[in-house]
Each structure stands twice: as structure tokens, then as C-alpha cells.
Amino acid sequence: MFTHKVVELSYLEQQLVYEAKRASKKAYCPASKYSVGAALKLDGPEIFTGANIEVPCGQTLCAERVAIISVLMSPKGMMLRSKDDGQLGMMWLVVYTKDAAPSCGICRHFMSQFAPLDLRVVSTDGVMAYHRTLKELYPYPFVRVYPDSA
Numbered sequence: 001m002f003t004h005k006v007v008e009l010s011y012l013e014q015q016l017v018y019e020a021k022r023a024s025k026k027a028y029c030p031a032s033k034y035s036v037g038a039a040l041k042l043d044g045p046e047i048f049t050g051a052n053i054e055v056p057c058g059q060t061l062c063a064e065r066v067a068i069i070s071v072l073m074s075p076k077g078m079m080l081r082s083k084d085d086g087q088l089g090m091m092w093l094v095v096y097t098k099d100a101a102p103s104c105g106i107c108r109h110f111m112s113q114f115a116p117l118d119l120r121v122v123s124t125d126g127v128m129a130y131h132r133t134l135k136e137l138y139p140y141p142f143v144r145v146y147p148d149s150a
């Protein structure tokens with residue numbers, strides 16, 4: 001993991017922080033008031049976003065999964081997921097919360113199904129940015145075939 005101030009980030013990274021923060025304003029979190037936004041950059045020009053949606057009794061969707069689902073439901077996602085490896089070309093995932101919390105375990109597993117282990121995952125509070133790879137967050141994912149055993 002490495003840390004930067006948001007103002008030190010590249011233009012693209014700052015744009016993703018901005019989009020993630022903007023997406024967090026769409027969160028539905030009446031109980032916790034803990035809004036989260038995610039901005040997902042694929043290897044093309046598009047940026048997909050998501051916000052957390054809280055539903056009682058364990059049905060909450062995190063912003064990260066909503067962003068990935070928005071890719072899956074898009075025309076590009078429909079095309080990408082028809083490939084054998086199921087990868088979506090995810091390059092960056094920026095997650096904005098008031099405390100720059102890292103992604104939960106369910107999201108780490110969810111990401112691992114659609115992203116390479118070198119996916120750059122940034123958690124930010126809008127001031128600081130904490131960079132990790134998916135492999136750092138989730139070093140031993142459940143996958144159909146382990147990359148080093150093929």
C-alpha cells in the first residue's frame with residue numbers, strides 16, 4: 001500500500017476521486033448515514049459509478065458492487081463478459097467514504113471474479129488516497145483456476 005494526498009494524484013486519479021465523491025451523494029443509507037461512492041475505470045474512456053444501497057436484514061449493496069454491476073449491465077459489459085475469462089478490463093476502482101475505509105470482504109471477493117489481481121483499488125476521504133492492489137486486499141481469491149497452476 002502507498003499513500004498520497006489527493007492533490008498529488010494524476011489528473012485521471014483526481015477525476016476518479018471526484019466521480020466517486022459525486023456518486024456518494026446518490027447513496028441510499030437512511031439508517032447508517034454512511035454514504036459511499038465508487039468510480040470504476042475500464043481500459044476504455046468510460047467511467048462507471050456506484051453508491052451504497054442499504055436495505056435491512058443484510059441485503060445492503062456496497063458502492064463497489066453497484067459500480068461493477070453497472071458495468072455488467074451496460075452494452076460494453078455484456079460484450080466483455082462473453083469472453084472466456086470473464087474479465088471486464090477494470091483498471092482503477094476508487095472508493096470514497098468519509099473515513100477512506102477499505103472495501104469489505106464481500107466486495108473484495110466480488111471484484112476478484114471480474115478484475116485482475118493487479119486492479120488498483122484506491123480508498124479516499126477526498127484528502128488522502130490509499131492505493132492498494134486487489135491482490136493486497138484479497139491475496140488468495142476463490143477462482144476457478146489459479147493463475148499459477150495453469
Ligand SMILES: [Zn+2]
Pocket residue numbers: 062063064103104105106107108
Ligand atoms: Zn463492500
